[in-house]
Amino acid sequence: WFKRPSVKHVKGPPSASFWLGHEGVLRGQDNAGDLEMKWCREYGTVYRIAGCLGQSVLVVCDPKALEHVFHPSRPYPKSKDTLFLIDLIIGKGLVTVDNDNHHRQRKILNPAFPSAQLRKYQVIFQQCSDKLVNDIQRSLTGSDDTVNAVDWTGKVSLDIIGLASFRYDFRALDGQESELERAMKHLFTASQVNTTASELIFIALIRMLPYWVLWFLRLISTREIRLLASSGNVAKKVAREVMVRNNEVQVSDGDRDIVNVLGQNIARARSEGKMQDDEVEAQLMTFVVAGHETSSTSMAWILYELAVHPEYQSIIRAELKQSNDYDSMPFLNAAIKETLRIHPMAPSLTRTAPHDDVLPLSEGKTLAIPKGQTLFCSVYLYNRLPCLWGDDAEEWNPARFFDKTLPGSLGVYANLMTFSSGSRSCIGWRFAVMQLQTVLANLLLHFEFSLPEGGVEIQHFPGSPGVVPVVKGKAHLGSQIPLRVGVLH
Numbered sequence: 320w321f322k323r324p325s326v327k328h329v330k331g332p333p334s335a336s337f338w339l340g341h342e343g344v345l346r347g348q349d350n351a352g353d354l355e356m357k358w359c360r361e362y363g364t365v366y367r368i369a370g371c372l373g374q375s376v377l378v379v380c381d382p383k384a385l386e387h388v389f390h391p392s393r394p395y396p397k398s399k400d401t402l403f404l405i406d407l408i409i410g411k412g413l414v415t416v417d418n419d420n421h422h423r424q425r426k427i428l429n430p431a432f433p434s435a436q437l438r439k440y441q442v443i444f445q446q447c448s449d450k451l452v453n454d455i456q457r458s459l460t461g462s463d464d465t466v467n468a469v470d471w472t473g474k475v476s477l478d479i480i481g482l483a484s485f486r487y488d489f490r491a492l493d494g495q496e497s498e499l500e501r502a503m504k505h506l507f508t509a510s511q512v513n514t515t516a517s518e519l520i521f522i523a524l525i526r527m528l529p530y531w532v533l534w535f536l537r538l539i540s541t542r543e544i545r546l547l548a549s550s551g552n553v554a555k556k557v558a559r560e561v562m563v564r565n566n567e568v569q570v571s572d573g574d575r576d577i578v579n580v581l582g583q584n585i586a587r588a589r590s591e592g593k594m595q596d597d598e599v600e601a602q603l604m605t606f607v608v609a610g611h612e613t614s615s616t617s618m619a620w621i622l623y624e625l626a627v628h629p630e631y632q633s634i635i636r637a638e639l640k641q642s643n644d645y646d647s648m649p650f651l652n653a654a655i656k657e658t659l660r661i662h663p664m665a666p667s668l669t670r671t672a673p674h675d676d677v678l679p680l681s682e683g684k685t686l687a688i689p690k691g692q693t694l695f696c697s698v699y700l701y702n703r704l705p706c707l708w709g710d711d712a713e714e715w716n717p718a719r720f721f722d723k724t725l726p727g728s729l730g731v732y733a734n735l736m737t738f739s740s741g742s743r744s745c746i747g748w749r750f751a752v753m754q755l756q757t758v759l760a761n762l763l764l765h766f767e768f769s770l771p772e773g774g775v776e777i778q779h780f781p782g783s784p785g786v787v788p789v790v791k792g793k794a795h796l797g798s799q800i801p802l803r804v805g806v807l808h
C-alpha cells in the first residue's frame with residue numbers, strides 16, 4: 320500500500336527543449352547560481368531538471384542526501400563527462416581516476432598533506448608573498464592604481480604550487496609568463512563563452528555513452544576539446560621537464576613533501592609496479608591544474624569582499640599586529656571561510672548513482688533513484704541554505720562563523736562543501752587555507768583595497784568545471800576582478 324517516492328515524483332521547472340533541456344539556460348545565465356537558487360526556492364532542496372536529449376537530472380542540496388552521496392564508504396562516482404574533460408588536461412591523476420586506482424594513488428599521496436608536513440611550506444608561502452608585495456609596490460604609479468587582482472593572485476599561486484609541490488620555479492612573480500601560465504589563462508572562459516547547442520549536446524552524449532565509445536569522441540575536434548587538449552599538452556611538457564630535473568634532485572626519506580613522496584614511489588614503482596611514470600607525470604599536472612586557479616580565484620574573491628567591506632580590512636590588520644599565528648586570528652579566518660562559502664570555485668559536483676538506491680532526505684523523507692541517475696550536487700545552494708547558515712545566508716557576513724550553534728558535519732572545512740566531502744574531497748584544502756592566510760596577511764599589512772571609481776559588477780561566469788569571476792558584459796576578457804590598491808604607510 321505504500322510506494323516510496325521516486326524520481327518521477329520529484330517536482331521541477333518545465334523544460335521547453337528536448338535537445339537542450341535546462342542545460343542551455345543554465346550555461347547561458349549571467350550569474351551562475353541565480354537560476355538554481357530561484358528553482359530551489361520554488362521546488363525545495365531536491366528538484367528535477369531536464370538535461371540535454373531528454374535526460375533527467377536531479378539537483379541536490381539536501382544535507383542528508385549529500386552526506387549519503389559523498390559518504391566515504393560508498394561514494395558515488397563522478398560523471399563521465401567530468402572525467403572525460405579533465406582527463407584531456409591532466410591525464411590519469413588523482414582527480415580523474417576511480418575506485419581502486421583512486422584508493423591506491425590517494426594512499427600514496429596522503430602523507431604529503433598533514434598539517435605538520437604542510438607547515439614546512441610556510442617558508443615558500445612567505446617568500447612568494449614578499450615577492451608579490453614588492454612587485455605590486457613597484458607597479459603602482461600613485462594615480463589611478465586599479466589592478467586586475469586575479470593577475471597578481473594567479474602569479475603568486477602558480478609560483479607557490481610549483482615550488483611547494485615539485486620544487487619548480489615558474490618565476491611568474493619575476494615577470495616571466497611561462498607557456499603553462501599562458502595556456503591556462505582564460506582556458507575555462509575561452510572554451511565556454513557563448514557555448515553552442517551542439518557543444519552542450521556533445522557533453523551530454525559523453526555522459527550517456529559507454530566508455531568504449533568515448534575514446535572515439537576524443538577525435539572529434541570541438542572548441543572545448545581542442546583548448547583543453549592543447550593546454551594538456553603544455554602541462555605534460557612542463558611535467559616531463561620537472562621529472563627530468565627532479566631525477567637529479569636528492570630524494571630523502573625523512574621529509575615527506577610531494578616531490579619526496581612521488582620520488583620514492585618512482586623508485587619503488589619500478590620494483591613493485593605501484594605507480595607508473597605516466598601516473599607520476601599526471602600527478603604533477605593535477606597539482607598545478609587543481610591547485611592553481613582554485614587558490615588564485617578564491618584569493619582574489621577575498622580581496623574583492625574586503626574591498627566591499629573595508630571595515631574588515633582594519634579589523635584584520637589589528638589582529639595581524641598582535642600575533643604571528645594565523646590560525647589564532649578569528650576575523651582573518653572568518654573572512655576566508657565566508658568568501659569560500661559565497662564564492663565556491665566548483666559550484667556543482669556531478670555524480671552518478673552506482674546502483675538503484677534510496678536517498679535519505681531531511682525530515683525523515685526518502686527518495687528512490689535508479690542506477691545511472693545523474694545528480695548535480697549543488698555546492699552553491701548547500702553553502703547558502705538558510706536552515707544551515709541563517710536568514711542572511713546570501714550576504715557576506717564573516718561574523719556568522721562565531722556562532723557556536725551553526726550545525727554541521729559535512730565538508731572537510733568549516734562545514735562548507737567548497738572543498739567537497741568524503742574520500743574524493745580536496746586533498747589540498749589545508750595547503751590552500753595556509754596559503755590564503757599567508758598571502759592575505761602580507762597584502763593587508765601593506766595595501767588598502769577598494770572598488771574602482773564608479774564601482775564594478777563582478778559576475779560568476781558559468782564555466783565548467785569551475786565558475787570564473789568576470790566583469791559584467793566583459794566575459795570575453797576572461798577572469799577579472801578590478802580593484803584599486805593604495806599603499807599603507
Ligand code: HEM
Pocket residue numbers: 397413414415425484605606609610611613614617663664665668736737738739742743744745746747748750751
Ligand atoms: C581554494 C582552493 C581550492 C578549492 C576551492 C578546491 C576545491 C576542490 C574540490 C571541490 C575538489 C573535489 C572535486 C570533485 O569531486 O569533482 C577538489 C579535489 C582536489 N583538489 Fe582541490 N581545491 C583547492 C585547492 C587545491 C590545492 C592547493 C591543491 C593541491 C595542492 C588541490 C588538489 C586537489 C586534488 C589533487 C583533488 C582530487 C582529490 C581526489 O579526488 O582524491 N586543490 N578540490
